[in-house]
Amino acid sequence: MIEANNPNLTSWLEVPSNHDFPIQNIPFGIFSTSELSARTGVAIGGYVIDLSALYKTGLLSDLPFEEVDFTSNTLNSIINRGKSATTSLRNRLSELLNSETPDLRDSDSFRSKCVIDMSSVTMHMPIHVGDYTDCYSSEDHARNVGKMFRDPENALLPNWKHMPVAYHGRASSIVVSGTPIRRPNGQLKPSETEPPIYGPSRLLDFELEMAFITHPGKPLGNPISTSEADDYIFGMVLFNDWSARDIQKWEYVPLGPFLGKNFASSISPWIVTLDALEPYRVSGPNQTPQVLPYLEYEGAAHYDIDLEVEISTPEGESKVVCNSNFKHMYWNMRQQLAHHTVNGCNIRGGDMIASGTISGPEEGSFGSMLEISWKGTKPLSMPDGTERRFINDGDTVTMRGSQTSDSKVRIGFGEVSGKLLPAL
């Protein structure tokens, strides 16, 4: 274990017990305040460390970065320096924030410039997303969809267990947590026999996902193997893949989801590094049939991350509607990245690859309203007595995630939240 992950580390900055952002986490984001323009930072407890100010102290000057990397309003510059650079940066930050290290701790001047109360910051999109890909890697989700829309006896399509099926999504409409989401208009086909109509989606859904963000990959034409994959993954966020089921259903044959998805996706603002998640790797499911050699991998490559989804009504009554876990994925990130690049497709720093809906095996762990309400046949009761088959105008959907299997350390993701506005 690298020292930055040592569960016994403590910081001179106070971190409440069971906080998402202990010194073992140090997630990266882009923040602004009423005085400071958007810039890079890391979170620890209820504080944000301004990396551009920290760089000016000289305490990062021997690392493979330049000042412009930290004054940028996206993390792409930092991420583009590559995995060994970002690992060295996290290690240095861990050292500087450690209770034992005096450099920042004992300098009023440095601290006043670098340490900012989180209550005073506004969070922004952490990266400029180059390309965004969405996978379909949860077996329970794929089975649920197959049972509902195809043959319950043959719920999985023939290719599903041979490859991490994926498709390209829209990068421009990925927004940071807190951004309101507008219910989309589009073509709907409510009647089998009548022509399509135009109007607001009636079946507006969330999808509980996580996404990873890449370092720059290899030149076009050169694949990344499963054993190399971790070196190209910077970190992860929570991801809400908002979906308009009725738009999607009418449009998606034969070329896949388009307007049913690309009106918006929401992400959590703090990127948790793969380095911080390293101690919490777990084994994945036994994959049968045997995968092709380019999808084989060694060791534990899944991650134990508890996930939950909460719906809040416009009046503020809330209900947790899903408890799932990222370890339920059939295909892991190494396999997703190896598959994505097996044909030579190139990845760039700041590309985003989402997991697909993360459903668990039993009711209560399903990651979309489509599955929770079983196509609307099992409405969900809210605390105020109303029912939900899908998401109503004015509802807020919030997803949270954290590694909690180690009771001494909680590596959390914060949250991704979005309120649904009525259609134009």
Added chain:
Amino acid sequence: MIEANNPNLTSWLEVPSNHDFPIQNIPFGIFSTSELSARTGVAIGGYVIDLSALYKTGLLSDLPFEEVDFTSNTLNSIINRGKSATTSLRNRLSELLNSETPDLRDSDSFRSKCVIDMSSVTMHMPIHVGDYTDCYSSEDHARNVGKMFRDPENALLPNWKHMPVAYHGRASSIVVSGTPIRRPNGQLKPSETEPPIYGPSRLLDFELEMAFITHPGKPLGNPISTSEADDYIFGMVLFNDWSARDIQKWEYVPLGPFLGKNFASSISPWIVTLDALEPYRVSGPNQTPQVLPYLEYEGAAHYDIDLEVEISTPEGESKVVCNSNFKHMYWNMRQQLAHHTVNGCNIRGGDMIASGTISGPEEGSFGSMLEISWKGTKPLSMPDGTERRFINDGDTVTMRGSQTSDSKVRIGFGEVSGKLLPAL
């Protein structure tokens, strides 16, 4: 007609008759030379005008641009200034290059800095592509594919005549003409009963397409109407959507094409502005059934652009295998953009939206080997006696396009060309 499109205009720079780039065209690109780093330019005849040098003369200084727009190594900055700015720039360039205008014509100093022989330049990707979308808008292509793979009596899927079906593609692997293309490896399923295998694609194809490049659109949540669409389209390029038919066939149900497409797409280096194409608008097909109101449009919104595809063997023997025309599209660009944004999906400056394969109604006008060889059942004879069902290693595929309906003016696109290298 705006003056820059006047067919009687001539330039003080010599332009051979029937050249793709007369003064009525003035396409935009990114070039470098052995002395000059990559920067913006426009083409006229056999010359490139260095816009960064031209800006320094002061002859562009009253236009809504800054020097950094012209020294950039992509056209995004220029495009991000919006349609009225780029129109004013093209108009000024037309004026400065006009035989009657002395400012550049009579200044040896200005000319020596701004006018570069095209034989000395290297062309680069003209834009940083934000998001790339591929449509499926040729009825003849969709019918051909439906006849081959589905029901010849019901070749079009139910949604096809109600919307310009589209899907998201990969932006990172779009390359400029001249870039060699590596035959992809991937999962193939040659036998219905045996498991998939790993190996090089055996059915490597081109797709003859055109693509348009957007100006910045409206904020997320706000659609662009068909009547507004032209204001958000900067210009067009030729587009080769390289396709691995066997990878695509096994992967694409249910989420659409992915690795069968994203290993590479090639574009022509010079962006022809929509302004330059304005005089060559023609009416499109009668659309039946009636489209929904948001897809209705007024006037002529198709473009008469002759297209051809040539295959050259490694030994240099060439054959034109397709003659098609962009006017064959069922759905036009205004409809594509209105559909793409009807749900509030936002577009950014430098996004690229491709047409889908542009097939005409008869043999000889089909825009892919899949259709030309009818799934490999009708091999094509090459001049050297060899046959082609799909593209062989070492073959070069070249696409050309130009407006030729007005015999006085040829608005050409140059070409997009790529040589296929063997798989790794």
